[in-house]
Amino acid sequence: MDTWHASHYTEVDSAADPAALAACMDVVANCGGIDAGRRLVADRLMLGPGAALLDLGCGTGDQTRDLAARVLPGGRAVGMDLSQTMIGVARQRSAGTDLPVEFETGDAQKLRFDDDTFDACRTERMLIHVPDARAALAEMVRVTRPGGRVGIIDADIESIIFNSTDRQLTRRIVASFADSFQNGWIGRQLAGLMTEAGLVALNVEPYVMLFHTEVSATIIDPHLAVMVANGDIAAEAAGRWRAQVFDDALSPVAMTMYTAVGEKA
Numbered sequence: 001m002d003t004w005h006a007s008h009y010t011e012v013d014s015a016a017d018p019a020a021l022a023a024c025m026d027v028v029a030n031c032g033g034i035d036a037g038r039r040l041v042a043d044r045l046m047l048g049p050g051a052a053l054l055d056l057g058c059g060t061g062d063q064t065r066d067l068a069a070r071v072l073p074g075g076r077a078v079g080m081d082l083s084q085t086m087i088g089v090a091r092q093r094s095a096g097t098d099l100p101v102e103f104e105t106g107d108a109q110k111l112r113f114d115d116d117t118f119d120a121c122r123t124e125r126m127l128i129h130v131p132d133a134r135a136a137l138a139e140m141v142r143v144t145r146p147g148g149r150v151g152i153i154d155a156d157i158e159s160i161i162f163n164s165t166d167r168q169l170t171r172r173i174v175a176s177f178a179d180s181f182q183n184g185w186i187g188r189q190l191a192g193l194m195t196e197a198g199l200v201a202l203n204v205e206p207y208v209m210l211f212h213t214e215v216s217a218t219i220i221d222p223h224l225a226v227m228v229a230n231g232d233i234a235a236e237a238a239g240r241w242r243a244q245v246f247d248d249a250l251s252p253v254a255m256t257m258y259t260a261v262g263e264k265a
Contacts, residue, residue, distance in 0.1 A: 005222045007180040009129050012083035022089045024218070025059050032210035032252075037259045041122060041151040042067060044203060044261040050074040051119040054143060056108045056136070057081055057126025061090030061101065067122075068099040078118075080106045108136040113143045120144065122151040128186045137197045144264045150199055151261040155209075156187030159256035162220075162245045169233065169241055176232065177223050187258035199262030209257045216253035217246045 012021050028034070047053060047070040055064040058079030068077035077100060081087050090103045106112060108123070109132050121140045127133045140150050158178035164170045178184035186193075191204045211219070224238045245253075 005180065005226070006219045007129070007182070010082060010131075010182075012085050018083070018085035019089075022060050022086060026062075027212075027215055027218075029062065031212060031215060033208050033257070037153050037207050037209075037257055038063060038066075038124070040205065040207075040259050041124075041153055041261055042070070044259075045120040045122060045149050045151050047071055047075075047120055052117065053077040054113070054118045054121040054140075055079045056121065056123040056140065057129075058090060058103065059083075059086050061086075061093060061103055063122075063124060064090065064101055064103070065094060065097070065099055068101045071100065076100045076102065079103045080108070080111075082107060108139060110135075111139045111143055115142055116145040116148075117143045118145065119148045120151065121148070122153075124153040125155060127152065127154050127190075128157070128181050128183050131182055133183050133186060133189075134193060134196070137193055141197045141199060141264055146264050148264050149261055150194070150264065151259070152190055152194070153257060153259050154186045154190065156206075156256045156258065157181055157184040159187070161251075161254045163249065163251040164241055164244050166237075166241055166244075169237060172233070173220075173224070173227065173241070176227060177220065180223060180226075187256060190258050190260040194260055194262045198265060200265050201263040202260065203262075204258060204260040206256050206258050209255050211253040211255070213246055213249055213253070217242075 012018050051071040053067055058064045058081050061079045064077050064079035079090055084105050087103045087105050094101050108130055121144045130136045144150055160174055162170050227233045228235045228238050
């Protein structure tokens, strides 16, 4: 993977600069609104002393560490990610702490854990990337004990809002960007998928995430380059659109995120 693209987080370790992708996660973590969803899911997981938590697609492990504090004393938090690079960063950042955290690589679609191992399982912005979201969700439910909770935060990519006078081109860019992900509509699909997986007492809430201009430009620029290279849009048109949306922007770029928490019956 020579050029970074936001839809390629299942290929971090083969990137030209894997560390840059970890750094990008830190930048996105500071975007407006993201903490609100994290707090909501964390509270609804009902973690307490002695609880066991699985954090799938943990990335650099920042949320794993935050939530590990909620299971003290006597609990544990396991962070798992497909990328060895991400797990390496997570272990580095956890060195020297007294938090009950463990990090390992693994595939969310085929977990190594026994049935009913964890009191809670959560994931954030992972299902949008996995080839089989149903399989990953089924695994999350399988390893959660009866009465335990499964929490998900994910995006609805086609809900992203760019302010441009060229509505037709904007719609084409947004649709193309959403379709570049494995599951670009996963946010709006969570309630149905979680019900299908057998979870009950669902709480599903949308909220808005605001992107700093430099972050949204970093995310969309590689996709514009792909569209130009494929002949989907002319380079001149892409340049004009980009200048209006990013360089002369008066409105922030926004996107709908979803939080969803359910209980294993």
